[in-house]
Amino acid sequence: MLTHFPFILGMIIAIILIIMLSNKIKIAYPILLVVAGLLISLIPSVPNIKIDSQWIFILFLPPLLYEAAWTISWKELWFWRRIVSSFAFVVVFLTAISVAYVANAFIPGISIALGFLLGGIVSPPDAVSASAILQNVEVPKRMSIILEGESLLNDASSLIIFRFAMIAVGTGQFVWHEAALSFLWMIVGGGIIGLLLGYIIMKFHQLLPTDANMDTLITLVTPYTIYLAAEEVHSSGVLAVVCGGLFLSYHKYAFLKRSSRLRNENVWSSLVFLLNGIVFFIIGLDLPEILQGLQSEGISLGLATKYGLIITGTLILGRIIAAYGAVVVTLIMRNFITVADSSNPGFKVPIILGWTGMRGVVSLAAALSIPVYLKNGTPFPHRNLILYITFVVILGTLIIQGLTLPILLKKFQLPKYKDHYPEHEATAILKNDLAKASLEYIQTNYSVDAIQNFHLKKMVLQWEKQLEAEDELEMSNNAKKIYLDILDLQRKKLIEKNRTEPKMDEDVINKYLHLIDLEEEKIKAKV
Known part of the structure; x- marks a missing residue:
């Protein structure tokens, strides 16, 4: 050998x-x-x-x-x-x-x-x-x-x-x-x-x-x-x-x-x-x-x-x-x-x-x-x-x-079947769903923190961009905990969306799940 x-x-x-x-x-x-x-x-x-x-x-x-x-x-x-x-x-x-x-x-x-x-x-x-x-x-x-x-x-x-x-x-x-x-x-x-x-x-x-x-x-x-x-x-x-x-x-x-x-x-x-x-x-x-x-x-x-x-x-x-x-x-x-x-x-x-x-x-x-x-x-x-x-x-x-x-x-030139939403449409749907679920979660469980905490206020105002953001400003431990809870909520929403929505392309879902994992890894590294 x-x-x-x-x-x-x-x-x-x-x-x-x-x-x-x-x-x-x-x-x-x-x-x-x-x-x-x-x-x-x-x-x-x-x-x-x-x-x-x-x-x-x-x-x-x-x-x-x-x-x-x-x-x-x-x-x-x-x-x-x-x-x-x-x-x-x-x-x-x-x-x-x-x-x-x-x-x-x-x-x-x-x-x-x-x-x-x-x-x-x-x-x-x-x-x-x-x-x-x-x-x-x-x-x-x-x-x-x-x-x-x-x-x-x-x-x-x-x-x-x-x-x-x-x-x-x-x-x-x-x-x-x-x-x-x-x-x-x-x-x-x-x-x-x-x-x-x-x-x-x-x-x-x-x-x-x-x-x-x-x-x-x-x-x-x-x-x-x-x-x-x-x-x-x-x-x-x-x-x-x-x-x-x-x-x-x-x-x-x-x-x-x-x-x-x-x-x-x-x-x-x-x-x-x-x-x-x-x-x-x-x-x-x-x-x-x-x-x-x-x-x-x-x-x-x-x-x-x-x-x-x-x-x-x-x-x-x-x-x-x-x-x-x-x-x-x-x-x-x-x-x-x-x-x-x-x-x-x-x-x-x-x-x-x-x-x-x-x-x-x-x-x-x-x-x-x-x-x-x-x-x-x-x-x-x-x-x-x-x-x-x-x-x-x-x-x-x-x-x-x-x-x-x-x-x-x-x-x-095979036909373009409409088995799934186009990627841009699927992305828009997922962003809207995640933003809505995240805002409802904050307003229900952390309404006071959302008003008082700078980082949570920023998330509320610009949630759609937060998943892909590279903001390196120091977050408080309480804000990190809340953010991790919300990311976990988003993961569950995505998995549920994949299983209940036949026209949602799983590849698009997996991209967002991967982004959530990366975002959690970044936040955990700062805890």
Whole structure:
């Protein structure tokens, strides 16, 4: 390990420089990182680093999923739950079946079971890639929420498919009733374990005498604890991490102190930035090992690439068809049930939604976890070919879809949905509500202080500006106490507003909550 340390250090520096370049030229960093890793792997003097799938499954996947669950809007996720669930479970399952039959038809030696295994590997789109690409263009908020929500759940569904396909390949048979019970346990067990451990961890934060450093360390070990606990009882560790992350994120203002929340934001943003960069970089670095395996299997590079492009085309076409299918189902079902959005999205939205199916880290990890030998000692059939096809799918979708998606978005000019108030309108509403609540609180509880105290009088006269003010004049202890009470009141009002007002964008709410935390931190530092 130490012999490779200079290379690892250089890799991290290269990742930072590549991401700087991606920001400069407005190309999503996952694309550049994969290509850079691929080019660097072809340099003869570069050490051949063997990538263990457990590195990705245990070291990378839990924190990436946990952070995604922590930052997503639960309100928006619940609002779009039907389409998110359909893409995360139904579409993933149909994609795996499609890949199974196409692979069986066009790739010699690939049985339906092996095709289903390949389908489970390549079926989940990667949210990091889509998010990085969408940062450079303006898209409707609903689309980003659907993509983020789908990615939280499709990893779990695809890995479940992968496990069942592994059983079928290894044993040569598939018992449907046993598979159904096992599938049910993986889903239900993963959800229960995630919620239960999330609740226990929340109580740890509330009952133990922690500070910001200890709270941050607890949040860092939380995803690993939840993942390993769920995997130990053969349920879905991925789903457990997602459920635990959603639960803790929803209750974060009930158990995390102000300073801990601010510290967590900085630590987690840096950690996830680094982990995402490393994962996409090592996808490119893994090519030499994959090519060696392909040669040992006696399959030409050109033929294997052809198979990979066939599967890539199947995935792209299948997702677009699924997107149109989701629209048709929604338009039909709106006659019988209340749906989140009953308007006709036209032909543009399904194409864009279908074109966001870039593959990434989960597909690589699943492919690498295929054992070299079956339990009976025979080589795993076409393992190296499946690995190479997975690499072609990841690289192909990142380059083909990743580079053309921004062009497609600009050309189509998607409609501006009125799901939320415009940011300036939401800001005005929140300022007015906070000012009104704060003034009522002062007039009811501290009417005398408001008249006599200079600082409170100033707050009353200019409350809308106070949240972002940088007034360094010394405040009395009594004024500080009253001000902190009011900030706490404002936080509760914002959280309530977020939960009761569907059209209020949670991103705007979070900006104000962050400002309140910063303001409290500034006042506390002077106490």
